[in-house]
Amino acid sequence: MCQLLGMNCNVPTDICFSFAGFHQRGGRTDEHRDGWGIAFYEGPGCRVYLDTKPAAESPVATLVREYPIRSTNVIAHIRMATVGGIALENTHPFMREMWGRYWSFAHNGTVGTLPAMRPDSRYRPVGGTDSERAFCLMLEHLRQCFPDGPPDEHALYDAIADIGGRIGADGTFNFLLSNGDLLFARCATRLAYLIREAPFATAHLVDEDYSVDFSEVTTPEDRVAVIATVPLTDNETWTPIAPGELLMFRDGAPLR
Amino acid sequence: MCQLLGMNCNVPTDICFSFAGFHQRGGRTDEHRDGWGIAFYEGPGCRVYLDTKPAAESPVATLVREYPIRSTNVIAHIRMATVGGIALENTHPFMREMWGRYWSFAHNGTVGTLPAMRPDSRYRPVGGTDSERAFCLMLEHLRQCFPDGPPDEHALYDAIADIGGRIGADGTFNFLLSNGDLLFARCATRLAYLIREAPFATAHLVDEDYSVDFSEVTTPEDRVAVIATVPLTDNETWTPIAPGELLMFRDGAPLR
Numbered sequence: 001m002c003q004l005l006g007m008n009c010n011v012p013t014d015i016c017f018s019f020a021g022f023h024q025r026g027g028r029t030d031e032h033r034d035g036w037g038i039a040f041y042e043g044p045g046c047r048v049y050l051d052t053k054p055a056a057e058s059p060v061a062t063l064v065r066e067y068p069i070r071s072t073n074v075i076a077h078i079r080m081a082t083v084g085g086i087a088l089e090n091t092h093p094f095m096r097e098m099w100g101r102y103w104s105f106a107h108n109g110t111v112g113t114l115p116a117m118r119p120d121s122r123y124r125p126v127g128g129t130d131s132e133r134a135f136c137l138m139l140e141h142l143r144q145c146f147p148d149g150p151p152d153e154h155a156l157y158d159a160i161a162d163i164g165g166r167i168g169a170d171g172t173f174n175f176l177l178s179n180g181d182l183l184f185a186r187c188a189t190r191l192a193y194l195i196r197e198a199p200f201a202t203a204h205l206v207d208e209d210y211s212v213d214f215s216e217v218t219t220p221e222d223r224v225a226v227i228a229t230v231p232l233t234d235n236e237t238w239t240p241i242a243p244g245e246l247l248m249f250r251d252g253a254p255l256r
Numbered sequence: 257m258c259q260l261l262g263m264n265c266n267v268p269t270d271i272c273f274s275f276a277g278f279h280q281r282g283g284r285t286d287e288h289r290d291g292w293g294i295a296f297y298e299g300p301g302c303r304v305y306l307d308t309k310p311a312a313e314s315p316v317a318t319l320v321r322e323y324p325i326r327s328t329n330v331i332a333h334i335r336m337a338t339v340g341g342i343a344l345e346n347t348h349p350f351m352r353e354m355w356g357r358y359w360s361f362a363h364n365g366t367v368g369t370l371p372a373m374r375p376d377s378r379y380r381p382v383g384g385t386d387s388e389r390a391f392c393l394m395l396e397h398l399r400q401c402f403p404d405g406p407p408d409e410h411a412l413y414d415a416i417a418d419i420g421g422r423i424g425a426d427g428t429f430n431f432l433l434s435n436g437d438l439l440f441a442r443c444a445t446r447l448a449y450l451i452r453e454a455p456f457a458t459a460h461l462v463d464e465d466y467s468v469d470f471s472e473v474t475t476p477e478d479r480v481a482v483i484a485t486v487p488l489t490d491n492e493t494w495t496p497i498a499p500g501e502l503l504m505f506r507d508g509a510p511l512r
Binding site: 042043044045046047048049050051052059060063066067087088089090091095096097099100101102120122123124125126127147 | 298299300301302303304305306308315316319322343344345346351353355356357358376378379380381382403
């Protein structure tokens with residue numbers, strides 16, 4: 001199994017605090033040693049940093065922890081390989097372009113038998129994971145549902161909930177999916193979130209003895225949703241997402 | 257205009273030496289301050305590091321310079337914006353998946369009027385550059401030429417030379433394109449390459465006073481092709497690529 005971290009905000013925000021705790025689970029405070037990755041959206045642009053080293057030892061993770069990249073949507077993943085070897089092409093998040101936007105995806109769990117990819121599929125997996133294959137099938141499904149282009153967010157939500165449920169029916173399909181505007185978080189077994197907004201307080205990490213007083217680094221209008229497999233802080237209230245539930249976040253709050 | 261750097265090798269090799277000189281042109285020894293990016297292939301996997309800061313000042317560039325990522329194909333780009341503002345979505349290299357492989361692309365120059373993208377195009381630009389649009393058109397063209405999947409390398413070369421020439425007919429279309437196996441280098445106005453192979457010697461950078469004795473860090477079987485807009489070293493012989501010519505590299509040597 002792996003661990004997921006997502007962030008969705010109403011203003012570009014750096015993820016240094018959350019990542020400081022999260023990346024320790026990649027080989028130091030937990031066993032997810034088989035590579036890691038993170039996708040940051042800045043407007044429609046997206047940068048994805050991947051590494052096959054354990055996150056706790058990766059120079060790229062040190063960069064991400066220390067270089068504040070301000071983003072409105074972030075998806076991060078630390079991997080414990082189940083299907084597919086330790087290799088860059090098997091490292092999450094995966095990214096594809098659809099409808100002129102970058103879509104990125106990270107998965108925790110293992111999914112069962114997936115329908116075969118059609119030979120004329122627009123999206124084909126590069127690596128050997130069930131996760132990338134599931135991502136390609138989801139995008140293919142969305143293209144087929146909406147051949148004329150992107151639908152409104154509620155139709156999109158319904159289609160993602162539908163295909164997510166079908167893929168997840170025979171396996172464990174916790175995932176984070178974003179197009180840089182919306183962030184979708186599906187829980188199969190374990191996923192929780194919190195909203196940070198005014199009045200801001202001090203948060204303290206679980207994975208190392210480190211605190212930030214968010215009242216000192218925010219404005220009253222800021223709002224940030226953080227989603228994680230296992231809560232990252234021990235003095236804030238995390239809300240579990242129910243198994244089978246899909247949440248859709250925009251501007252730091254769940255819309256559905 | 258921008259500058260390009262490519263590397264194609266028969267064994268995974270780090271690009272630290274070449275990048276040490278190249279990234280100085282992103283704001284220190286030259287004027288290309290509008291962001292930069294680099295794609296590294298490791299087998300079929302690919303990692304793309306992008307930053308909108310000048311390469312000479314970017315913490316991500318410091319990482320790339322100091323963290324030896326061993327790769328058989330690399331494409332790097334430093335940007336001086338002409339079409340499309342300074343933004344992550346306008347930063348090269350661009351990447352798309354085609355035929356189950358990642359393709360990455362960087363461009364130096366400006367191309368003229370491009371045919372409209374068909375509404376059902378598989379590949380759509382995310383940003384506002386002529387470069388990304390040209391890349392999407394090239395991939396679309398290759399898909400149409402080879403609807404049943406990837407052809408052999410010579411048919412692929414011919415198709416890329418053809419579409420490259422057509423796009424470049426009305427503009428300046430220097431580019432690097434790779435799928436992780438082959439690296440294509442098209443010259444419109446300025447592009448040169450060299451092959452480093454046994455017997456290896458010492459190379460000295462143009463952009464800073466730094467030398468490496470490659471005989472100390474290689475084996476006799478190693479072979480590396482380096483391609484750059486402007487030669488990176490001042491004591492090696494760089495071969496200019498002729499305007500209008502497309503070269504195809506594999507395992508550190510031009511095949512055509």
